[in-house]
Amino acid sequence: MTASGQKTETALEVDRLVKRFGDLTAVDGVSLTVRAGECLGLLGPNGAGKSTLIRSMVGRVIEDSGRVMVMGQAAGSTEARMALGWVPQELSIYPRISCKENLGAFGRYYGLKGQALKDAIAWCLHWAALEDKQGDVAKTLSGGMKRRLNMAAGMMHRPKVVLFDEPTVGVDPQSRNRIFEMIEALRDAGTAIVYTTHYMEEAERLCDRIAIIDHGRIIAEGTKEELVEGTFGRRSQVLARLAGDKDAIEAWAKRHGGRVTEETVEFTIEQAGEIAPLLDDATKAGLELVDVSLRRPNLESVFLHLTGRELRD
């Protein structure tokens, strides 16, 4: 039981999941759990394996090994499908029919009919704030409204577990905020949520725990604070960009315990006073300083430190 009194049953469990497409291992031994009322973020760049992992949870991908259980049922089973809602990254709605008709169609796909269907449509329209647009044909809606309709279509059967695959792609800030509110409402109502994104700020706002995924593997998992402290401790991160001989840059980074990552050199320091000696040495080595920044580490810092790449690559 959590402090807020919510149940802590395991809603979703992934156990050593492996999926290959030819020579490419898209998911490489991923294990994770999500509890009821919890939002787990999957943070990783494009091509990390987030969508394949999500589709495995939905049952659309047959795993090579491992298993996925939704509310104790195998993924892909009828019980699992009825317990799971999926909001895909693509706008998977019918463009030539209205919002209400779209929701009606997806409700029927989940076996709803009669009054139950009508009630579900009404709830979803309200949740997605599309009540005044219910008669509008889907293709005439704004991008943000289409995204909300896309989300609502996955909620018609009031699932206990919902998978959101980058639901805010291409959405304006106002609509994005509205989407965040919708997801927070779900989480507060006890729904288990998996939320994939490559935007750090989204993960920081919505997610109770975050799993960092890269090349099909979970490379770190925990709350934001756990991830940062686990990676950096109480140290701060220094990022410097220099111009000059590459070998000289690498040698300079090595002397001071730093790491060259693409166009920047990363250091961690205990105190700000450690910066000056670094820069003096760079000057003596004939390197020109282009840019230097000092920051408290965040998720992006964690990702950069663990993978050597920017989150938005």
Next chain:
Amino acid sequence: MIALKRDRGAMVLSFVLPLAFFSIFAVIFGGEHDSTPRVTLIVVDQDKSEGSENLIRALEQDGSLWVHRSPVTKKGAPSGPQYTPATAEAAVKAGDAPVALIIPEGFGQHPIAFGRDESGSTLQLLNDQSDAIAPQIVVGLLQKAAITSMPSAMADEGMKYADKYVGGFTPAQKAKMDEDLDLLRKEEASGKIGTGSGSNSATAGIVAVNERAVVGENKKSPMISFYAAAIGVMFLMFTASGSAGALLDEAESGTLERVLSTRVTMTKLMAGKLVFNTGLAFVQLVAMFLWGWAVFKLDFFSHLPGFAVMGLCTAFAVAAFGMLLASLCHTRAQLGALSTLVILIMSSVGGSMFPRFLMPEAMQKAGLLTINAWAIDGFTKVFWRDLPVTELWPQVAVLLGVGVVLFAIARRVARRWEYA
């Protein structure tokens, strides 16, 4: 269905276009007129004898010919001087008529010769080679007109041959023959005989024939039901493949994958689409035949049971065909190209564009590999031959069987969308 109702363009293509095509074919081929169109014939009479005039009149009275002795205006009225051999040839070359007949001077003296006889006249026929049928019709009608319009000339010539081969008649016999020939010529002149009688009368000849229709005696517009079915099936196929293409749209947009993550399986999804497309196809057929009833007086309501059976079986087969085409393709563009190619080939071989009985035997057999042929045969049995529903069993069995097999193949091919 909702999307179709809102898409006016698609509704027009699904319903109005087939009716328009059907109407065109029905007007051309299905009206209450002889199945053989009239041939325009230019005639040049260089002989200007009683014999040549009789022959020309016999040709004019035949219902298969439009005979022109001089150029005609757009309204069909004669204008200008009569054709000469040169102007007749020019007219055929210009496409005014496919055939021109030149009756030479001296024809009336020796109009007819049995076998090769240098004393007989030779008519000249000028023709346009692109129309292979017109000269054959004219030559046939010429022989008929000669036999029926010049009985005295026939008798006279016959006597001469008899005289030659029996070794010569006696003077008394010749006098008697001349007297009888004069009598015959008088009756000819009075119009009692040798009228060359009118259109399609098979009694106008030396062999008496009695014609009785055993099929379609009381039917008007024999080809209306044929083209309602023929055109209908072709357009049904286009609509079915287009409608089934919604599967490709869903696959492309990701909606299909989402639907398959619900309680709906691929089999249920495709079966549902098959049922919808069957219903849509049947409604199209109903619209086609109702149009035939309303505009072209097709006897629809007295053939309802047969229509219902054939309509549903045809709609089912066509819907399954559309689903298979959609399953085989990866994009709408591919489906458009493939369906156009396959449907046009099937429709031409299967009899949707012109009747299979006009085709060579090998092509007629090839037509049996198409849905079109079986559907058209079934509707022909219902509407033209008035056969009972039980006689439709071969067509029903084939169409239902084809539908099941095509759907099974489509379902198998669609497995590529089920799982990764």
